[in-house]
Amino acid sequence: MTKWGQVYKPLKAAILGKKLKAGESFYTLDTLCEKYNVSKITARRVLRELKLEGLLSSAGRRGTVVTDPGKNKGKNILVCLPSSSDVDNSVYKYFQGFYHIEKNCPFKIFPVQLKYLQEKYKRINDEVVLSAGLWVGEDKDGNAIEDxxxxxxxxxxxxxxxxxxxxxxxxxxSVGSDYYKGFYDMTAFVVGKGHKDVAFVSPGHIQLRHAPRFKGFFDALTEGGAPFRPELLKSNPKRDAEGIKQIMNELLSLPRPPSAVICSSDNFALMILDYCEEKGIKVPDDLAVTGYDNIGISSISAPPLTTIDGRVELQSRMVVHLLEKRMGGIDISDEYVKIDPVLVIRNTV
Incomplete structure (x- = not known):
């Protein structure tokens, strides 16, 4: 048996057998290390696994407390995410995170459609997780608006x-990726590679979800000493390949075309890679290209795409952690968790 398992199993049995009573303060990290003669890495693993099973919860200044093991039994979590093709890869990653947690939790996780929630809301008593994009639509000009x-x-x-x-x-x-940091880090990396004329392509660079991405791009660009050129900002609200082709034709026909293009999504970046292959443009020698999301195909594109991983699986885990806190009687109404994204360097810069 693993070292952490030797500590975890008797503690779990003590909680389920009510030798450690609900509401009691649990061992601190240091106490756990001393009592069981284990490292902090092992002790953290034990605490994390017990929390994921709903047997422990955080209680602010009180630290970690024992949770009633029967309190959340049979509790369901209904997860409603977008279903459009633009986000299928991210949705898949979200559910990977949820299903990994479900194996060790006393509740079940079910994907549901928005229509189901709208029709059955009077009969739903379960916990509900919503994508923050469910109420974002478009006006007649393709601009993002909140419904x-x-x-x-x-x-x-x-x-x-x-x-x-x-x-x-x-x-x-709510839980989300720190889009500002992701695009700041990516732009700083691109500028650090010597690129001064950098384009930014998104569905709408000043719209709602894309505003923090643009701000991260702008701040890193200007702080890195690269000029901000408004003509290098392009939007493709329809998110289609034809729109990307038109954007690239416009950018490359400029008297001083960009040497790098930063995209708000991997889908846009992959369309640009297709365009470059068709036009005989070598990436990254002639043009650097980056994306955001780290979808599966980005690692096997030609060439493999440099991108940002928004760590959506970790977002799923943090959402369940917040729900566990609420089930334990802790107020989470003001919780806003921003996950630090990770720069994934491959071969397009």
Whole structure:
């Protein structure tokens, strides 16, 4: 048996057997290390696994407390995420995170459609997780807008936790990637490689979810000494290959074309790689290209794409952790968790 398992199993048995009673303070990290003669890495693993099983919860200044093992039994978590092809890869990663947790939890996790929530809301007593993009639509010009009516309905009926959050929704617990940091780090990396004329391509660089991405790009660009050129900002609200082709034709016909293109998603970046292959443009020698999301195909594209991993599986785990805290009687209404993304360097810069 592993070292952490030798500590974890008797502690789990003590909680289930009520030798350690619900509401009691649990061992601190240092106490756990001393009592069982284990390292802090092992002790943290034990604490994490017990929390994932709903046997422990965080209680603010009280530290970690024992949770009633029967309290959350049979509790379901309904997860409602977008289903469009643009986000299928991210949705898959979200559910990978949820299903990994489900194996060690006393509750079940079910994917549901938005229509189901809208029709059955009076009969739903389970915990609900919503994508923060469910109420974002487009106006007649393709600009992103928030559907306030839909937002108010969903957040008032279900007391949800939000995932994929692009901002702090005051009073609603949420988890999301730090888009600003992701694009700041990527742009700083590109500028550090000597690129001064850098383009930015997104569905809409100043719209809602894309605003922090653009700000991260802008700040890193200017702080790195590269010029900000408005003509290098391009948007493709339809998110289609034809739109990308038109954008690339416009960029490369400029008197001083960009030497690098930073995209708000891997899908856009992969379309640009296809365009470059068709036009005989060598990546990264003639043009550097980057994406965001680290979807599966980005690692096997030609060439493999430099991108940002938003760590959506970790977002799923943090959402469940927040729900466990709430099930344990802790107020999480002001919780806003931003996950640090990771720069994934491959062969396109």
């Amino acid at each position: 306030i009516t839909k937002f108010n309905f969903l957040t008032s009926k279900f007391n949800p936790v939000l995932i994929g959050s692009y901002k702090n929704f005051n009073g609603i617990p």
